Amino acid sequence: MKRGAASVYPVTTSDLTIEYPPHGASPAFVAVHGLNLRIAPGEVVGLLGESGSGKSTLARVLSGDAASPATAAGGSAEVRPQITGGEATVLGHELRRINRRTLAKLTFEVGLLAQDAAETLPSTMSVAEIVASPILERDRHYNRRSLNTRVATMIDAVRLPLAFLGKFPYELSSGQRQRVALARALVFGPTLLIADEPTAGIDVTVRDAVIDLIGELQRERAFSALIISHDLAVLRRVANRIAVMHQGVLVGLGTIQEVFDDPWHPYVAGLADALSVPMDDEAYEPDDDDADDEQADDEQADDDEAGGEPAAEAVNATAPNLKSLPKDTGAMLPHPRMPPR
Numbered sequence: 001m002k003r004g005a006a007s008v009y010p011v012t013t014s015d016l017t018i019e020y021p022p023h024g025a026s027p028a029f030v031a032v033h034g035l036n037l038r039i040a041p042g043e044v045v046g047l048l049g050e051s052g053s054g055k056s057t058l059a060r061v062l063s064g065d066a067a068s069p070a071t072a073a074g075g076s077a078e079v080r081p082q083i084t085g086g087e088a089t090v091l092g093h094e095l096r097r098i099n100r101r102t103l104a105k106l107t108f109e110v111g112l113l114a115q116d117a118a119e120t121l122p123s124t125m126s127v128a129e130i131v132a133s134p135i136l137e138r139d140r141h142y143n144r145r146s147l148n149t150r151v152a153t154m155i156d157a158v159r160l161p162l163a164f165l166g167k168f169p170y171e172l173s174s175g176q177r178q179r180v181a182l183a184r185a186l187v188f189g190p191t192l193l194i195a196d197e198p199t200a201g202i203d204v205t206v207r208d209a210v211i212d213l214i215g216e217l218q219r220e221r222a223f224s225a226l227i228i229s230h231d232l233a234v235l236r237r238v239a240n241r242i243a244v245m246h247q248g249v250l251v252g253l254g255t256i257q258e259v260f261d262d263p264w265h266p267y268v269a270g271l272a273d274a275l276s277v278p279m280d281d282e283a284y285e286p287d288d289d290d291a292d293d294e295q296a297d298d299e300q301a302d303d304d305e306a307g308g309e310p311a312a313e314a315v316n317a318t319a320p321n322l323k324s325l326p327k328d329t330g331a332m333l334p335h336p337r338m339p340p341r
Helices: 003-007 055-063 100-109 127-138 144-157 162-166 174-185 207-221 232-238 256-261 266-275 288-307
Strands: 011-020 029-039 044-048 082-090 110-113 192-196 224-229 241-246 249-254
Touching: 011 055, 029 055, 029 082, 029 224, 029 249, 044 055, 044 232, 055 082, 055 110, 055 192, 055 224, 100 110, 110 174, 127 144, 127 162, 127 174, 144 162, 144 174, 174 192, 174 207, 192 207, 207 224, 207 232, 224 232, 232 256, 241 256, 241 266, 249 256, 249 266, 256 266
Parallel strands: 044 224, 044 241, 110 192, 192 224
Antiparallel strands: 011 029, 011 082, 241 249
């Protein structure tokens, strides 16, 4: 596919199969099988599935992270997923046998918010240094004044005070660290954002604020997005459509209503049954005390996100997520220079 086709679909996969090669005593493992998916310009697609369904593997491949040179802990070569069947095209770049130069272009245009991004921020770097790092990795001579302006713009965009620029990750709450990671992922003004479990490890009192921020930034900057989560409540807040994966296979695609009102796969049907909440004949109406309590909870959540960690962990007993279900439920400034040819 040529570059112009990216204006039609930023992401296109056709019968895509992704496999981890054999290593040591472990045989080859197919993580994604026969995936057909398209994401339109400006569209947000939510990818729903339980642990091990292939969601994160797909994120690594589509973002170019799987093709980037890397080593595992101890210096050994990391076992990375490979495309072994079908095709995948992201922003006009064909991912199968992608070369180094094309990979550099791809990772410039795609922002990746990895699953553990908030917890793996470099502890010895300030917030300003963390957000600036993707730019300096490509161009160590990038104009410092422009760099400082860009970093400050991104910190402001994720609704953090500019005073945070000199802080370090250990001085921030989990929600604040995730906002820093998001600013880093968006620093190039990407055309596509891939966010893997963006609310994982964040206090439940501020999860909605983080996912709503992603939605606001997407609308402001008009990028396409693939948001990965095991929690349907998260995707319901931000996604135009959802795709459901089960054991590496796409088993549902459409709006949330379309997917769960008319499931065509037993796994999705099981999810629909598990997520159904019986309603009483008489609608529940909160009394004045309930309304006061709800308002107080909302105010506490705002205070927690602005000032740091909440005083106590709240318990979200009603938001549906796949971890609680049975297993058998069947840019504003010029871009930095690109690397030399």
